[in-house]
Amino acid sequence: MTLIIGLTGGIASGKSTVSTMLKEMDIQVIDADIEARLAVQKGEQAYKKIIAEFGEDILMDNGEIDRKKLGAIIFHDEDKRQTLNGIVHPEVRKRMMTKIEEAKKNQEEIIVLDIPLLFESKLTYLVDKTILVYVDLETQLKRLMARNQLTVEEAKARINSQMPLVDKIRLADAVIDNNGSIDYTRKQLLQVLSEWGFNKANLRRE
């Protein structure tokens, strides 16, 4: 039986940092952000629907969607965000389901679904266990501004478009505190996996 873990958090809380650690342990990670990018490439169904809703102004010269422009719109407008979600999320779900089926066929011990909006989008039915990567608001804001070179206002708009991280704590099976060092985060991850019956030895495929 494949154990399916849902890895979630908030924007810039450290999901990619944890998913890199998981990949280093040879665990397959399916990343919703990557699937969402693929789903809106030129020519895809979602691409066409986005242009129909948002107009050609959101395109770059090469015809691909200008993610910066679309982000500036949807992170400041709840209705438009819901419209975009309604177009993109079903495609992301389909793509993830296909990958889950493949991983199950390959008899993977564990697979991890990295889904930022796991709780907001009520996708927990896809997974057996959930891990929340938690940081406090101050750290989240600081790291998001630094990583994406955003102003305080831009960063706050993105954070406020998601369920507060503190509210996700009670919804998760395990919480990893990522306010500290990367090493401390790795230790907690190994601890959670070991509580669920996996250790370094049985994780690594020879």
Ligand SMILES: CC(C)(COP(=O)(O)OP(=O)(O)OC[C@H]1O[C@@H](n2cnc3c(N)ncnc32)[C@H](O)[C@@H]1O)[C@@H](O)C(=O)NCCC(=O)NCCS
């Ligand atoms: C708005 C878009 C174009 C911005 O692209 P950009 O390259 O700047 O950001 P990226 O896609 O890497 O997302 C970064 C983070 O933003 C947050 N985020 C993205 N979309 C949303 C959303 N609709 N609601 C809340 N948070 C979101 C997530 O934490 C995500 O990890 C893009 O995020 C998008 O198409 N979003 C809609 C699809 C979606 O919900 N993706 C998130 C997981 S399925």
Ligand SMILES: Nc1ncnc2c1ncn2[C@@H]1O[C@H](COP(=O)(O)OP(=O)(O)OP(=O)(O)O)[C@@H](O)[C@H]1O
């Ligand atoms: N423990 C840590 N100490 C210092 N910096 C960290 C730590 N964890 C993550 N970071 C940094 O914080 C930023 C956000 O981390 P990461 O990209 O892993 O978050 P994320 O949850 O995947 O973000 P998003 O969902 O927005 O893509 C990155 O610049 C990363 O290098």
